[in-house]
Amino acid sequence: MKKEKKMTLTLPIEEHIGAGNLACQGCGANLALRYVLKALGQRTILCIPACCWAVIDGGFPHSCADVPIYHCAFETAASTATGVKAGLDMIGDKETTVMAWAGDGGTFDIGLQALSGAAERNDDIIYACYDNEAYMNTGIQRSSATPSGAWTTTTPVKFPKDQPKKDIDAIMAAHNIPYLATASTSYPEDLFKKAKKAKEIRGTKFLHIYAPCPTGWKSRPEDTVKLGRMVVQNGIFPLYEVEGGEKYTQTIKVKDKKPIDDYLKLQGRFRHLKPEGIAMLQDEVDRRYARLLKKFENK
Amino acid sequence: MSIKKDKKKIVFESEKDMPTMPMSLGSMLWNKTGSWRNIRPEIKLEDCIQCGICWKFCPDMSVEIENEWPVINYDYCKGCGICAEECPVKCIAMVEERR
Numbered sequence: 001m002k003k004e005k006k007m008t009l010t011l012p013i014e015e016h017i018g019a020g021n022l023a024c025q026g027c028g029a030n031l032a033l034r035y036v037l038k039a040l041g042q043r044t045i046l047c048i049p050a051c052c053w054a055v056i057d058g059g060f061p062h063s064c065a066d067v068p069i070y071h072c073a074f075e076t077a078a079s080t081a082t083g084v085k086a087g088l089d090m091i092g093d094k095e096t097t098v099m100a101w102a103g104d105g106g107t108f109d110i111g112l113q114a115l116s117g118a119a120e121r122n123d124d125i126i127y128a129c130y131d132n133e134a135y136m137n138t139g140i141q142r143s144s145a146t147p148s149g150a151w152t153t154t155t156p157v158k159f160p161k162d163q164p165k166k167d168i169d170a171i172m173a174a175h176n177i178p179y180l181a182t183a184s185t186s187y188p189e190d191l192f193k194k195a196k197k198a199k200e201i202r203g204t205k206f207l208h209i210y211a212p213c214p215t216g217w218k219s220r221p222e223d224t225v226k227l228g229r230m231v232v233q234n235g236i237f238p239l240y241e242v243e244g245g246e247k248y249t250q251t252i253k254v255k256d257k258k259p260i261d262d263y264l265k266l267q268g269r270f271r272h273l274k275p276e277g278i279a280m281l282q283d284e285v286d287r288r289y290a291r292l293l294k295k296f297e298n299k
Numbered sequence: 300m301s302i303k304k305d306k307k308k309i310v311f312e313s314e315k316d317m318p319t320m321p322m323s324l325g326s327m328l329w330n331k332t333g334s335w336r337n338i339r340p341e342i343k344l345e346d347c348i349q350c351g352i353c354w355k356f357c358p359d360m361s362v363e364i365e366n367e368w369p370v371i372n373y374d375y376c377k378g379c380g381i382c383a384e385e386c387p388v389k390c391i392a393m394v395e396e397r398r
Contacts, residue, residue, distance in 0.1 A: 007349045007367040019360045019375035020327035025335065026379035030358040058330070061309050063323030188355055214379075222380035225356050 010189050012038050021064040023056045026221025028211030028228065030056060031185040032130045033065075033101065036207070039195035040126075042067065044097045045084055049077040049111060051103030052137045052213075053130075075110045077102040078118035081125040097199055099126040104145035105135045108166050119175040119204045126198050126205045129168070132213035140216045147236075148284070149277055151269040152216075160272075164284055169208055169242070176245035178203035183239060184210040186228030190239060190251055197241075210237050218268025230263040235289040240296065248295040260285055332359065336378030338393040340371055346390035353382035353391060 016037035023030040029052050037044065046069045048054050054071055058064050072080040081100040088096050102111055107129035115127055134152050135141040142152040144166040155161040172180050179201045183191040191209065198205035212227040214220065219227060231237040232252055239252040260282050264270040273281070308329035311317050318324065342353070353369050354362040361376040362369050371382075383391040 005349050005367070007351055007364065009351045009354070009364075011355060013364065015360050017360065018326050018328060019372065020330040020332055021359070022327075022330070023358060025377045026381055027358050031356070034358070034360070058323075058327040060321055061311075061318070061324040062327050062329070063325075064327035069323070220380075222384040224358070224379070225381055225385050 011035065011192055014038065016042065016044075016066045018064045018066070020058075021056050022058060023052075024213075024215045024221075026214045026224040027052075027056070028185045028213060028224050029053060029103070029130045029132060031188075031224070032128075032191070032209045032211045035185070035188045035191045036099070036101075036128060036195045036209070037065075037067065039192045040097050040099065040199055043095055044099060045070065045088075047072055047077055047081040047084060047098065047100045049080075049100075049102050049106040050074040050137070051101075051106050051130075052132070053101055053103070055137055074106055076114055077106055077111050078114040078123075078125070078127055081127070082118050082121070082123040085123060085125050097126060098124075099128055101128050101130070103135075103137070104129060104131040104133060105143045107131075108144045108168055112171075115172075115206075116175065119172065119177050119206070122177065122203045124202050124204070126195075126207065128195075128207040128209060130209045130211040132211050132216060133165075134213075134216050136213050136216040147281070149270060149273055149281055151218075151272065157272040167288075169206075172206045172208075173242045173245050175204075177206060179205040179241065179243055180208075180245075181206075181239075181241040181251075182208045182210070182237065184228045184232050184237060185212070186225045187232065187239065187252055194241060194251070216269070218271075219266050223266050227263065227266060230258070230266075234258045234260045234263055234285070236260060236263070236285050238289065238292055240292070248292075248298070250296045257289065331374050332377050333374050336376060336396055338378050338380065339373065339396050340376065340378070340380065340382050340391050341394055342369055342371065343390045343392070344368060346388050348388055348390075350387060352385050352387060356381050356385050 044067045077100040081098045085098045133145050140152050141154045148164045181194040212224045235257045240250045306328045309325045361372045380393050383393045
C-alpha cells in the first residue's frame with residue numbers, strides 16, 4: 001500500500017441510522033435521512049407518516065434508526081410533530097429537535113392541511129419532505145408532485161399526466177415561515193448545512209429534499225446520485241433557501257443551464273416522450289426557473 | 300456504524316412476551332441485506348485517493364472507514380453500484396457475485 005494519507009471527510013462520521021434497513025438498492029430517501037440526522041444529531045424525535053420511510057425503518061420490534069420514531073397517520077405528520085414538541089415543552093426539554101419526515105404524498109396532497117396549520121401557528125418543528133415524485137411505497141401512483149408527462153401506474157403511457165408539479169415551495173414561502181430550503185441528496189454538504197441552520201432557528205422550518213427513486217423512476221440504481229446532480233444543473237430543481245418568506249438565496253449557483261434531455265433519457269418513466277413532449281417540458285422548466293431567478297435577484 | 304450493535308432477531312413466543320407499548324427493542328442488523336446483491340463492489344486500494352466519496356454516497360452505510368481507508372461491509376452491501384459510479388479515479392469495480 002502507498003504512503004499513508006489522512007482521509008478528509010466533509011461530513012461527520014457518526015451514523016444515526018444503521019445498516020440492514022429495507023430500502024431498495026440505491027435509495028435516495030435513505031441518503032436524505034442519513035445526511036439530515038448527521039446534522040440534527042442524536043437528540044431528535046422523528047414523526048413519520050405512511051411513506052417509504054415507514055417501511056425502510058423495519059418491522060416491529062426492530063428499528064434501524066438510533067433516534068425515537070413516532071409512526072403516525074398519513075395526514076398528521078405536522079400535527080403529531082407539533083404535539084410531541086408541546087409535550088417536550090411541558091416537561092421543560094428545550095434541546096430536543098422534533099422533525100416530521102414525510103414523503104411527497106404526505107406533504108403535497110394528504111398532509112398539506114396539517115402542514116399549513118403548523119406553519120400558520122409557527123410551531124417550533126422541522127418539516128422535511130423527501131420528494132420522490134409519486135406514491136412509491138404503495139406502488140408508484142401519481143401524486144401532485146409527479147412532473148407532467150411522467151409514467152406512473154395511475155398515469156399510464158396512454159393517459160399521461162397533464163398537470164405540472166405543484167409548487168410546494170411557493171406555497172410554504174407564502175406562509176412566511178422563518179426558514180425554507182430546497183436540497184438534493186447529491187449535494188450532501190449543502191443539505192447538511194441547511195439542516196444545521198434549520199436546527200438553530202425557532203419556528204416552523206421546511207426542508208424540501210429531492211430524493212431520486214430507482215424503483216419508481218425506472219432508472220439504474222447507480223444513477224441515483226447522478227440524477228440528483230443533473231436535476232439541479234438543468235434547473236428543474238434549483239437549490240435555494242428562503243428566510244422569512246422574502247429573502248431568496250440561491251445556494252448552488254448554476255453557471256450554464258443544461259437541457260433536460262439527458263436527465264429524461266436516464267429514466268424509464270419518461271421513455272415514451274416524443275420530442276415535442278420534451279420541448280413542452282423544457283419550456284415549463286425554463287418558465288419556472290426564470291420566475292425564480294427574478295426572486296433571487298430581488299433579494 | 301450506528302450505536303445499536305445487537306444483531307439478534309427478536310422473536311416473541313407468545314403475546315405475553317410482547318411489550319405493553321409498540322416500541323422498538325432492537326436494531327435491523329439481523330437482516331443481512333447482502334443477499335440482495337447480484338454484483339459486488341471491489342476496491343483496488345492501490346489506486347484509492349482516500350477522498351471518502353464512496354463512504355459519503357453509500358445509501359446503506361456499508362462503506363466503512365477503517366484506519367483512513369474505505370472498507371466495504373459485504374454483510375449489508377446491496378450492490379447498487381453508486382460507489383463505483385461516483386468514484387473519481389474509478390478504482391471500484393463491480394464484479395459478478397460468486398456464492
